[in-house]
Amino acid sequence: TWNPVVGCRRVSEGCRHCYAERMAKRLRAMGKDGYQDVVDDKGHWTGDVALIPARLDDPLRWKKPQMVFVNSMSDLFHENIPMPFVARIFAVCRVAEQHTFQVLTKRPARMVALLNDPLFWQEVDSWIDVYADNGPRSNGLIKNVWLGVSVERPENKDRIDLLRQTPAAVRFLSLEPLLADLGELDLSGIHWVIVGGESGPGARPMHPAWVRSIRDQCWEAQIPFFFKQWGEF
Numbered sequence: 656t657w658n659p660v661v662g663c664r665r666v667s668e669g670c671r672h673c674y675a676e677r678m679a680k681r682l683r684a685m686g687k688d689g690y691q692d693v694v695d696d697k698g699h700w701t702g703d704v705a706l707i708p709a710r711l712d713d714p715l716r717w718k719k720p721q722m723v724f725v726n727s728m729s730d731l732f733h734e735n736i737p738m739p740f741v742a743r744i745f746a747v748c749r750v751a752e753q754h755t756f757q758v759l760t761k762r763p764a765r766m767v768a769l770l771n772d773p774l775f776w777q778e779v780d781s782w783i784d785v786y787a788d789n790g791p792r793s794n795g796l797i798k799n800v801w802l803g804v805s806v807e808r809p810e811n812k813d814r815i816d817l818l819r820q821t822p823a824a825v826r827f828l829s830l831e832p833l834l835a836d837l838g839e840l841d842l843s844g845i846h847w848v849i850v851g852g853e854s855g856p857g858a859r860p861m862h863p864a865w866v867r868s869i870r871d872q873c874w875e876a877q878i879p880f881f882f883k884q885w886g887e888f
Contacts, residue, residue, distance in 0.1 A: 746785070
C-alpha cells in the first residue's frame with residue numbers, strides 16, 4: 656500500500672463499517688502524522704484529508720516490481736484532494752513503471768472528469784519532469800495504473816458506467832462488501848472482478864447466490880473472477 660493521502664468521508668452503505676476509519680482511529684491515538692484531523696474523537700471520518708508529500712516518491716525507491724494499492728486510507732478522487740496533487744501521484748506512477756498501481760474509488764464522477772481533461776494530463780507531464788530527467792510522457796493514459804470502482808448494492812451500479820468512460824489500460828470492479836444481489840451486470844470494458852463479503856465488527860452477511868450469479872456472468876464474459884473472502888457469513 657502507498658498512502659500519500661489519508662482521510663475520507665462516507666459516501667455509501669458500503670462505508671458503514673470502514674476498515675480504514677477504524678485503523679485511522681488507532682493511528683490518531685498513537686500520534687501518527689496526518690491522522691489528527693481526519694477522524695474525530697469518536698473515531699469517525701471528519702471529511703478532511705491530509706496530504707503527505709514526503710511519501711510521494713516512495714515507489715521510486717522500491718526497485719523490485721510490486722503490485723501497489725494506492726490510498727488504502729483515503730480515496731484518490733476525494734473532492735478535497737487538489738487536482739495538482741492527484742496529478743503528482745499519477746506522475747510518480749508513470750515514472751515508477753516497474754510497478755503496477757491499483758486505484759479504487761467510490762467517486763468515479765470526479766475520476767471521469769479529471770482523466771478526460773487535457774489540463775490534468777498537462778499537469779501530470781509537468782510533474783513527470785520533476786521526478787525524472789527527460790521522463791516519459793503520459794499521453795493521456797498510464798498503462799501500469801489499473802482503475803476500479805467499488806459496487807456494494809444495485810444502486811451503486813452506475814459507478815460501472817462511469818468507469819467505462821475513464822481511460823484505463825485495466826478496469827476492475829471491487830464488489831465488496833457485497834451487500835445485495837446485483838442482478839445482471841454490464842461487464843463490457845471490464846477486465847477483472849473481485850468479490851468479497853464484509854468482515855470486522857458488525858459485519859453483514861453475504862448470500863452465496865449473489866456470488867454465484869456474479870461468478871457465472873464473469874464466466875460467460877470470459878473475465879477473470881477473484882473471490883476474496885466470505886467475511887462474516
